[in-house]
């Protein structure tokens with residue numbers, strides 16, 4: 001167990017963390033990025049990215065390799081298998097970041113631990129989760145890959161309804177499976193959805209759940225069950241989109257930074273400051289995140305720019321705050 005002093009500690013080597021590290025290291029701050037696994041985060045799981053501005057198509061792993069090399073060229077250290085378990089702040093302003101092996105002392109901490117998609121936990125979900133096999137958790141990312149195909153979407157919140165509408169622009173047929181009669185999504189979105197069903201592309205299956213995803217090497221059908229009649233049906237489809245929420249990886253921060261009721265890290269939207277001076281947040285783990293590669297990288301870059309304001313003058317921390325956006 002060693003004490004290691006750094007200017008900047010970044011928690012998570014996903015796109016947000018690597019974006020922050022690039023700017024921080026290039027500005028000659030002594031920077032370490034800690035990741036509990038390997039660099040890259042969620043984007044490692046896809047073999048086709050088509051919505052990163054300026055790059056027509058690239059695989060997730062290729063994108064991560066390029067980012068990692070660029071970050072390391074400027075001297076940032078990336079430490080794998082280093083799970084952060086705690087964060088505290090001393091009265092003198094030093095931030096203490098704890099892993100199982102080491103204690104890091106830092107002037108600035110940038111939190112980028114990301115979020116995981118909530119899974120349904122049904123047979124076939126893990127098997128077909130690999131990119132291209134037919135199970136997806138992001139309509140914005142993957143809808144174009146299902147052009148003129150039949151897909152099933154699952155969920156009843158805002159993301160489910162918005163993404164079902166988005167899928168309707170590409171797919172031949174979208175069957176939205178919802179376990180209740182009423183949607184949790186906002187009224188205006190539900191009205192739009194109902195209106196769209198009249199065109200025949202989107203169909204809603206109320207009071208229904210998806211119980212398994214079936215196929216040989218890719219998705220061929222899904223089994224639906226009506227929770228009232230208990231009747232089951234095997235519906236042929238080319239893909240299944242699961243929109244049942246996100247789980248932010250923030251359990252280790254409980255009690256040290258303010259989280260919202262779902263566990264997302266609260267922040268000031270203009271400067272991505274948390275409630276703890278010197279601690280910024282970027283990417284999919286923060287309130288208001290757009291959950292995209294480009295926005296996660298953009299967030300990371302923004303925090304590395306704003307941290308310089310704090311390092312120049314710690315009083316900046318409370319300047320121009322926007323308390324209503326934080327819910328404080």
Ligand SMILES: Cc1cc2nc3c(=O)[nH]c(=O)nc-3n(C[C@H](O)[C@H](O)[C@H](O)COP(=O)(O)OP(=O)(O)OC[C@H]3O[C@@H](n4cnc5c(N)ncnc54)[C@H](O)[C@@H]3O)c2cc1C
Nearest residue numbers: 012014015016036041042043084113114283284291292293
């Ligand atoms: C299959 C798939 C396909 C996608 N396709 C696209 C696409 O085409 N276009 C697009 O824009 N977006 C896409 N996305 C979304 C995109 O990947 C995410 O928005 C982006 O990765 C978020 O970046 P992040 O850095 O905030 O978080 P993450 O990518 O989740 O990275 C967080 C990192 O933090 C690490 N970590 C977590 N907790 C700790 C801890 N306690 N200590 C240390 N490390 C920790 C994790 O191991 C991880 O490496 C896709 C996502 C998936 C899953």
